[in-house]
Amino acid sequence: MTQLWDFAGGIHPAEHKHQSTGRPIRQAGLPERLVLPLQQHIGAPAEAIVAEGERVLKGQRIAEVTNGMGVPVHAPTSGTIESIARLPVPHPSGMDDWCITLIPDGEDQWCQRHPIADYRKLERDEVLDTIRTAGISGMGGAGFPTNIKLRPPKDRKVSTLILNGAECEPYITADDMTMRERSDEIISGLKIMAWILRPERCVIAIEDNKPEAAAAMKKAAEGTQIEVVVVPTKYPSGGEKQLIRILTGMEVPSGGIPADIGVMCQNVGTAIAVARAILEGEPLITRVVTITGEAVAEPGNFDALLGTPIHYLLSQAGLQEAQLHRLVLGGPMMGYTLNTPDIPVVKTSNCVIAATAQELPDPEPEQACIRCGQCAEACPMELLPQQLFWYAKAGEFEKAEHLNLFDCIECGACSYVCPSSIPLVQYYRYAKGEIRVQRAEQLKADRARERFEARQARLDREQQEKELRRKERAKAAAEAQAKKKAEAEQAAAKGEAVDEKAAKAALVQEALARKKARTSAESNAQPVSTENAAPDIPALEKQLTQAKSKLETMQSMLEDAKAQQADNVDKLERAVAKNHERVKRAEEALAEASAETTPATQSTE
């Protein structure tokens, strides 16, 4: 006997499974039109690759994902594309999304199929690619693309492959009936997946309330390494995390995936889809759906083409419309209500419950929480549901998160047992949603702040650089000025020293020179060379022209800025004023210098 572990909490809701296991799986047949949502998987939505009015063959790819993760959609039968439009799709919000509508022509004419006789001869990646091309995504509920799941990260070796046939939710019998009737196909699919993953252990887990299914699977698995393990019936044993705990005693780390601990779970329906894709070359175009509830006269399972409207299946199961009170897609624990039976079956639709008012009555009004703790006893994740409820209601999301709100799998066990009829799961969904919104906003705010700070830093840096350049220029100018002054003083001092020693001689000489000069000026009228007395005048002139040209560019910049109403007008104005001064100073310096040189020239001559 295989060793089994127990998981915490759990409940035993009334099973209601017998009503839909009495009849074999029925072929649903061809409805008038098929509606195929472009997004039936987790990831990027597929894009239509057919046009309205185009004739397509059964199994022909009609939508493909070109960017990002996702799988294609195929025509479930041959016919004409009627429209590509937004229509109601299976979603808790009752929203519309892009769908391809196909009018079957009744011929059910297949496109070219490419069965693989011996997949073992192929590369694993080729087989995975065939699985992707066949449009297979997990059929248990989430709809994760199977080819991606079957290729876990390189550092994660899958040592245990689990085929999840627990089907722990009440009412649903799709996997049960599939295992009873199609066990060989399941084993074939499982073998392909095992060949891809090469696990050490391959287990099919079935709850002990499905003895027929377990017997069929055991028979089909005879002579293989595959173990068929019967696990005790307790909701939610079919939850991935719970089933892994039951079978291995290990726990999937919070926030991680089963592959982190070397485990992978696959669904029964997915195994069949893989088998058909590889061995028959058939893409995923049908699935088994349980149609049950007290409002249908002949509950049972239907092999339905994807895109079949739910109302078509309901009428086949003998819907008594007057009795219908609530229409649930999925199980009574985790499914969601539909506001119209007009939506199509998709890859993840496993069950439709047409319930009467007595069967699933409207909930009692919510009472105060008395902290009785029944929820904590029922919680399979070992959370504190009442505390989470308290914090969710009070808007203290930080505390709710601290108590591991995001580990909640929304199985509904807590709400099921709550004596005060508190819709606990709804509170958790609300809190999770609010936290996600807050996180998104926080991220947005962070990015905006980063952008702002980066811009501010850039502006500051530019300003500093400008300032530095300005200072350098000012320093250079000051140095030049100081040098010039010093030279002038030196020259003056030299002159004085000479004068003192030979003041009289000089005076005499001066007088003589004046006389000479007068005469020479009169006779030659030649311009007087000033070179040796004032060598800085050309430099000053150069400075002046530079300053003037700078002033001009500044002024033109200022005008531009004014015209554009830029915010640096003030700065430019100040800069222009400064340059004005600079020009003035340069002019004065030049004037001074030339004034000084004139008498010197006279004295030297």
Next chain:
Amino acid sequence: MALAQQSSPHARKARSTSRLMLWVILAAVPGLLAQTIFFGWGNLINVVWCIVIALAAEAAMLSIRKKPLAFFLKDNTAAVTGLLLGLSLPQFVPLWVSAIAVISAIVMAKQLYGGLGSNPFNPAMVGYALVLISFPVAMTTNWAQPGLLWESAPGFGETLNLLASGQQTVVDGYSMATPLDEYKHKIATHTAAEVLEHPTFGEGIARGWEWVNAAFLLGGLILIGLKIITWHIPVSMLAAIAVMSLAFGNNPDQYAPVSLHMLAGGTMLGAFFIATDPVSAATSHQGKLIYGAAIGILIYVIRSWGNYPDAVAFSVLLMNFAVPFIDHYTPPRTYGHHKARRGVPGKTQG
């Protein structure tokens, strides 16, 4: 076709709060029966009286708070508060004293804090502690003398008359000190053998009290069997009393023996019916164990070294204070986590 729109889960099979409370009331019946058999009509009359006053006080407060009467009254929680007070007050306590206890329990301890689910303190014990402090004479001198209902004690009519009295002390002839009281006050000057000669102890451990406690134990086991309460609080509380008694008070000439601690006074009623009040108790299993054990320790400490012969009310109330603290540090380890996330956000381990 208007289809009902609901959030999952769609299936529910919960025992309603009112059903749970009804079970609590029913589980207390054996104890009440034993009380009536051994201590006369006093408890029964008080239980009925307290429930009536509790419902009236609850209704009055609900209408002041503009809440729907029927919806809240049918949850039976006010009735349980009344019941618990009726069971724990002395048999001959005057009706006006019990009325004050009940009214303060419902009005102050429960409704003023926001009604069901919002009260940090056990309402019945707030009422009990309030009258114990305010009317010590009424609360200590009115314990009935043990004896079989059909042999001794005042009859139903006479009991009713006595209870209607406006005095604190109702009657001398029919009352007697409780075994815990007697032991506590005599043991300082007498030997254990001498103390136990007092008729309040009877042939066994504590006449009448032993049966009453056994009956409450039975009721408590029923509640655990029905999964209305978990075993954690009663077991840890009783274990703590036993351990304290064996560790500190194993000399019967100094301290009451462990048998008396377990089977006299309000031990079993407290362990299974009072300390387990979910609203004011700790929530996780670990928290419940700590909470129950601390109550047990406090009961022993107050009984042995404090001023009061019994201490369920004070111990429960003191631990009610500690519940938010205990809850912060005793969350369970969630699936997929290495250890529990204790403490408050921001200052955490794990």
